[in-house]
Amino acid sequence: MKYLIRLSFDGTAYCGWQMQKNGPSVQEQVFRALTTVFGNVQEFSGCSRTDAGVHALDFCASFAADSTLPCEKVIAALNANLPRDIAVHAAEIVPDDFHARYSVIKKEYRYRILTTPARSPFWEDRAWHRVGEYDLEALNRAASHLCGPHDFRSFMAAGSKITDCTRTVFDAHFEQDGDTLSFYVSADGFLYNMVRIMVGTLLEVPRKYPPEEIKAILEAKNRAAAGATAPARGLYLNRVEY
Amino acid sequence: MKYLIRLSFDGTAYCGWQMQKNGPSVQEQVFRALTTVFGNVQEFSGCSRTDAGVHALDFCASFAADSTLPCEKVIAALNANLPRDIAVHAAEIVPDDFHARYSVIKKEYRYRILTTPARSPFWEDRAWHRVGEYDLEALNRAASHLCGPHDFRSFMAAGSKITDCTRTVFDAHFEQDGDTLSFYVSADGFLYNMVRIMVGTLLEVPRKYPPEEIKAILEAKNRAAAGATAPARGLYLNRVEY
Numbered sequence: 001m002k003y004l005i006r007l008s009f010d011g012t013a014y015c016g017w018q019m020q021k022n023g024p025s026v027q028e029q030v031f032r033a034l035t036t037v038f039g040n041v042q043e044f045s046g047c048s049r050t051d052a053g054v055h056a057l058d059f060c061a062s063f064a065a066d067s068t069l070p071c072e073k074v075i076a077a078l079n080a081n082l083p084r085d086i087a088v089h090a091a092e093i094v095p096d097d098f099h100a101r102y103s104v105i106k107k108e109y110r111y112r113i114l115t116t117p118a119r120s121p122f123w124e125d126r127a128w129h130r131v132g133e134y135d136l137e138a139l140n141r142a143a144s145h146l147c148g149p150h151d152f153r154s155f156m157a158a159g160s161k162i163t164d165c166t167r168t169v170f171d172a173h174f175e176q177d178g179d180t181l182s183f184y185v186s187a188d189g190f191l192y193n194m195v196r197i198m199v200g201t202l203l204e205v206p207r208k209y210p211p212e213e214i215k216a217i218l219e220a221k222n223r224a225a226a227g228a229t230a231p232a233r234g235l236y237l238n239r240v241e242y
Numbered sequence: 243m244k245y246l247i248r249l250s251f252d253g254t255a256y257c258g259w260q261m262q263k264n265g266p267s268v269q270e271q272v273f274r275a276l277t278t279v280f281g282n283v284q285e286f287s288g289c290s291r292t293d294a295g296v297h298a299l300d301f302c303a304s305f306a307a308d309s310t311l312p313c314e315k316v317i318a319a320l321n322a323n324l325p326r327d328i329a330v331h332a333a334e335i336v337p338d339d340f341h342a343r344y345s346v347i348k349k350e351y352r353y354r355i356l357t358t359p360a361r362s363p364f365w366e367d368r369a370w371h372r373v374g375e376y377d378l379e380a381l382n383r384a385a386s387h388l389c390g391p392h393d394f395r396s397f398m399a400a401g402s403k404i405t406d407c408t409r410t411v412f413d414a415h416f417e418q419d420g421d422t423l424s425f426y427v428s429a430d431g432f433l434y435n436m437v438r439i440m441v442g443t444l445l446e447v448p449r450k451y452p453p454e455e456i457k458a459i460l461e462a463k464n465r466a467a468a469g470a471t472a473p474a475r476g477l478y479l480n481r482v483e484y
Contacts (some may be wrong), residue, residue: 008361055364075360089360118317118331121252122297126364 001067002043002098003074004242006090008058011124012233013085017059019052026050026086030061033081037074038065041086045100048107049239051193053232055126057110057172058089060240062100083232094242102138103242106170108186109195113203116179128199128234129181134181135206136174142202142211143172143183145218155198156191157229163192165221184238193229200226243309244285244340245316248332248482249301254367254475255327259292259301268292268328270302275323278306279316280307287342290349290481293435295474297368299352302482304342319394345484348412350428351437352480353472355445367423370441370476376423377448378416384424384444384453385414387460395463397440398433407433407463414440415440426480435471443469 007030015023017030027046034041038222047060069077071091078088112127115118119129146169153165172185183199204227217225249272257265261273269288272409276283289302311319313333320330354369356362359370395407414427425441446469447453459467 008363057364072359079360084361084366085363087361087363089358089362116331118321119326120331121250121327121329122368123328203319 002062002064002094002096003212004060004062004073004092004094004100005074005078005088005099006240007061007086007088008057009055009059009087010085010126011050011053011055015052015055016054017043017046017048023052023101026059027061029083029086030078034063034065036081037069037077038063038067041065043099047100047104048190050237051196051232051235053125054235054237055233056237059102060104060237060242061235062094062098064096065124076163089228098242104189104240106186106188106239106241107190107237108171108184108239109190110236111183111185111195111199112234112236113181113183113199114179115176115181117178120179123180124177125233128231130203132203134174134176134203136176136181138211139202141176142205142209142214143174143185143198144173145214146185146198150218151221152191152194152218153163154217154223154226155194155201156223157193157197165196167191174202186239195235196230197223197226197228199230201236203230243303243311244304244306244335244336244338245313246302246304246336246340246342246484247320248318249303249328249330250299251297251329252327252368253292253295253297253302257294259288259290260294265294268301269303271325271328272320275320276305276307278323279319283307283346285341287335287345289342290432292479293438293474293477295367295478296298296477297475298479300340300481301479302346302484304336304340306338315426329364334448340359340484346431346482348428348430348481348483349430349432349479350413350426350481352478353425353427353441355423355425355441355475356421357423362380362421365422367475370473372445374445376416376418376445378418378423378424380448380453381416381444384451384456385416385427387454387456388414388427388440392460393463394433394436394460396442396468397436397458399435399439400465402434403427404433409436416444420422430480437477438472438474439465439468439470441472441476445472446468
């Protein structure tokens with residue numbers, strides 16, 4: 001049977017999803033739990049790599065197992081074997097040719113900014129504490145220029161090997177919710193550091209860039225035209241659609 | 243000058259506010275920061291004791307210092323000297339006879355319950371994960387019976403030495419907010435474990451107790467008449483008024 005599981009994790013303690021030699025990965029923890037529950041799994045794949053310190057509210061992974069365990073039992077059994085900073089919240093049976101990475105239609109990220117003057121113990125490692133006045137209307141006007149199919153080379157980490165940098169952004173907007181400002185962006189795919197560079201750039205609006213400057217930054221197709229890379233700790237993979 | 247400071251803290255790592263021999267306390271950390279910033283402080287007092295693992299969004303403390311440091315500098319200087327799980331978010335100058343504990347008019351607690359079937363990495367240590375269907379209307383009818391001046395002996399930890407158990411509850415109600423259910427209760431004072439016993443009791447409504455049973459539990463004036471003590475990790479001191 002092929003299963004799709006949806007996980008949330010606090011990425012603070014991990015080098016990211018992907019197994020790596022230089023640190024503990026979320027994938028390694030999930031793989032260990034799968035092996036404990038199913039004995040043996042094949043075709044284990046996550047929906048994307050994530051950077052060290054990045055969080056997920058809906059990370060997807062698929063695997064094949066010689067099992068007929070019902071989905072609610074899969075959830076409970078995996079959660080009993082996962083560390084407290086990782087949990088499965090949904091599971092479903094998917095067709096054999098399903099692939100957590102290649103079958104993705106849309107991914108949504110959320111980036112959280114804590115805007116209070118003082119830091120908060122409850123948002124350490126889980127938001128970017130950036131004090132300031134935010135002009136929500138200007139931010140949303142700027143973000144709207146990111147929507148549509150574009151070459152997002154300006155919003156890709158320097159040194160990336162990708163050559164086709166065209167992605168389609170379906171939605172990009174900000175919402176203020178009490179003390180946190182959130183940036184939501186959904187697309188058919190993301191380049192390396194794309195969301196974090198978007199956030200680092202957009203938050204300079206309107207002080208450094210007028211909202212319309214985002215168009216010129218896109219057209220420059222040059223990382224140097226955009227702003228700084230926002231820290232990993234504010235970033236959450238928020239939803240994945242297949 | 244006498245100062246009042248308002249703090250938030252994640253209580254997970256602490257034995258509570260109060261300095262104790264058997265573990266690290268929040269008070270000790272705040273005292274250390276005060277000493278670093280002011281050299282020497284007198285009449286240092288918190289608004290209440292808290293249990294190990296209990297959190298605060300608005301814990302109040304007062305102290306006198308030979309200083310004329312403006313309040314915004316007090317906040318910044320203390321935060322630079324406090325660990326990341328404790329932060330000051332407000333400071334004000336108060337009259338010399340002000341006392342963080344004895345001048346309190348009203349305190350509000352919030353108790354958070356995570357109601358999703360699966361646990362969440364983001365609420366570990368910060369909510370009580372208790373799966374179930376909640377009847378908000380019944381819960382609120384039950385909670386309403388706690389309002390007013392009552393002898394709350396039934397909702398006090400067994401073995402407490404307090405003899406006058408009358409307190410006035412101003413408000414007690416539940417709110418559902420997405421995946422978390424919160425119980426809010428404000429009063430002129432609280433007995434030992436009072437909120438946690440209230441929560442442990444109310445959450446048995448309507449399965450074990452009909453909402454009106456709360457009246458009989460109060461009238462019993464006996465800890466054994468009430469339900470279990472809810473875990474500390476869901477409890478937050480939410481607001482203090484003077």
